[in-house]
Amino acid sequence: xxxxxxxxxxxxxxxxxxxxxxxxxxxxxxxxxxxxxxxxxxxxxxxxxxxxxxxxxxxxxxxxxxxxxxxxxxxxxxxxxxxxxxxxxxxxxxxxxxxxxxxxxxxxxxxxxxxxxxxxxxxxxxxxxxxxxxxxxxxxxxxxxxxxxxxxxxxxxxxxxxxxxxxxxxxxxxxxxxxxxxxxxxxxxxxxxxxxxxxxxxxxxxxxxxxxxxxxxxxxxxxxxxxxxxxxxxxxxxxxxx
Ligand code: SF4
Numbered sequence: 001x002x003x004x005x006x007x008x009x010x011x012x013x014x015x016x017x018x019x020x021x022x023x024x025x026x027x028x029x030x031x032x033x034x035x036x037x038x039x040x041x042x043x044x045x046x047x048x049x050x051x052x053x054x055x056x057x058x059x060x061x062x063x064x065x066x067x068x069x070x071x072x073x074x075x076x077x078x079x080x081x082x083x084x085x086x087x088x089x090x091x092x093x094x095x096x097x098x099x100x101x102x103x104x105x106x107x108x109x110x111x112x113x114x115x116x117x118x119x120x121x122x123x124x125x126x127x128x129x130x131x132x133x134x135x136x137x138x139x140x141x142x143x144x145x146x147x148x149x150x151x152x153x154x155x156x157x158x159x160x161x162x163x164x165x166x167x168x169x170x171x172x173x174x175x176x177x178x179x180x181x182x183x184x185x186x187x188x189x190x191x192x193x194x195x196x197x198x199x200x201x202x203x204x205x206x207x208x209x210x211x212x213x214x215x216x217x218x219x220x221x222x223x224x225x226x227x228x229x230x231x232x233x234x235x236x237x238x239x240x241x242x
Contacts, residue, residue, distance in 0.1 A: 026228025069152035070176035104147035162193035
């Protein structure tokens with residue numbers, strides 16, 4: 001269905017044990033990839049809700065609560081597309097808040113540089129010799145809060161990255177702050193966020209959310225334009241190609 005520049009359709013998905021019929025609305029015309037991020041956020045929300053329901057049916061409950069920001073000190077890998085979207089989110093903040101968020105990003109960048117992790121995490125070639133587990137452990141050891149974390153809650157909750165939506169646990173919340181994440185039981189959620197990483201470039205590219213502003217200084221200015229349905233189809237193809 002096409003209505004005032006938008007096109008809607010119901011997506012029927014079957015991923016693992018999850019079956020879903022999810023209505024999606026995207027721009028009908030040619031747009032940058034960032035324009036379909038809200039539709040992808042809605043899709044991931046629906047997948048996560050279905051995964052939560054499945055866990056409840058098996059007698060498990062999600063223990064994540066507002067005000068518990070332990071997982072917001074982990075390395076959060078995000079895609080170029082989500083990075084571009086988040087830069088626009090920061091730009092749209094009232095001046096005072098924008099300055100505070102930018103200051104926290106500058107602080108995070110300095111902390112990672114002091115730890116010798118800044119260049120490594122921003123450059124896929126430099127991190128090639130290290131496993132994701134090694135990088136995550138080194139990052140988590142810094143106890144560096146995400147620059148969007150305020151009073152242990154996400155200050156951009158409706159705009160938080162897909163990977164943040166997908167990370168929920170069913171184990172006691174206090175275990176999440178442990179140094180080795182021992183005993184932490186993440187909810188089994190299909191990782192749609194990794195398809196977003198290949199949305200604009202076929203390669204699986206990511207950078208840490210905490211280095212968003214550092215990444216923005218080096219990013220390519222090229223912007224590919226496709227119709228909303230084309231972007232969604234490309235996203236779904238990446239999902240099937242894993
Ligand atoms: S974006 Fe929000 S949910 Fe994600 S790590 Fe940062 S504060 Fe936490």
